[in-house]
Amino acid sequence: MKGRVEIRIAGEGGQGVILAGIILAEAAAVWQGLNATQSQSYGPESRGGASRAEVIIDEEEIDYPRVRQPHVLLALSQEALDKYLPDVRDGGVVIVDQDRVVPPACPRRRLIEAPITRLAREKLGRAIVANMVALGVLARVSGVVTLEALRSAVAHRAPSGTEEVNLRALELGYHAPVREVSD
């Protein structure tokens, strides 16, 4: 990884967006020796149930901790995709859950579809760990963190008793069939 990478994770309340952001940031910083910030902003729109987490990863110190133009957008709901797709920079990566989202045209970005929630439900019987499946996809597709660093962060940060299913979800995502959609 070279230079500053801005990542936005967005979805609905209850999808574990914030925990995904925390684990991604800890993986990068605590387990991979980089600097990271992780943040949420809440305003009037927060009352609608949308949820958004931002992570910045850099080899250097991070002066400005807010995402302006994401290199990577992970969108777990249609609303999140529609709202944040325009911010993604040219050449950026957009990852969506193919069963929850109908992707619009996405010129100048890489659009990656994966069966995120379906894998969590069918392979693990727990749709709630779709957030960890999504992080596995993100690591594989974007290369911003290693699977090993994510595993360490999950083992230390996942709620007690849920470590094992979350680790399995990560692996599932990392090895998931993904489809790159071109315009």
Next chain:
Amino acid sequence: MKGRVEIRIAGEGGQGVILAGIILAEAAAVWQGLNATQSQSYGPESRGGASRAEVIIDEEEIDYPRVRQPHVLLALSQEALDKYLPDVRDGGVVIVDQDRVVPPACPRRRLIEAPITRLAREKLGRAIVANMVALGVLARVSGVVTLEALRSAVAHRAPSGTEEVNLRALELGYHAPVREVSD
């Protein structure tokens, strides 16, 4: 509450510092109609096991999401207090767990001591909810959020199955005996 308020919560890994920050920010924004940001920064020092969350609350939109000079510092370990006390602005509030911390001289700030972990352990049998006791103390002493808003945020955000004990911990903290120490 008037204007921007900067809050730093700091302690050791495993004390629930980040969850406390998330709940405080959601209480302010989602349940009390204010704007809030919540963030963590991780760098080389993260590897030592210290944990720090920052929350900014404002009636206006928040342009700069990083804490510079906290109005409120909640310090749950001696290391956190020693490290962050110098940043607290004049007239600010410093809240400490009286059984874990020996407070140094604290000129020009209000120093508040409360038996945070002891209440969690003795009244609820769960030291792990000391973070919610601490939030109750913070709400009462600082007035930055209402107990009602905190209750709503805890009910929606605490890990499933732990809502009741976390709500009781909040109440305990809100009504805890506190001691204001003057130089």
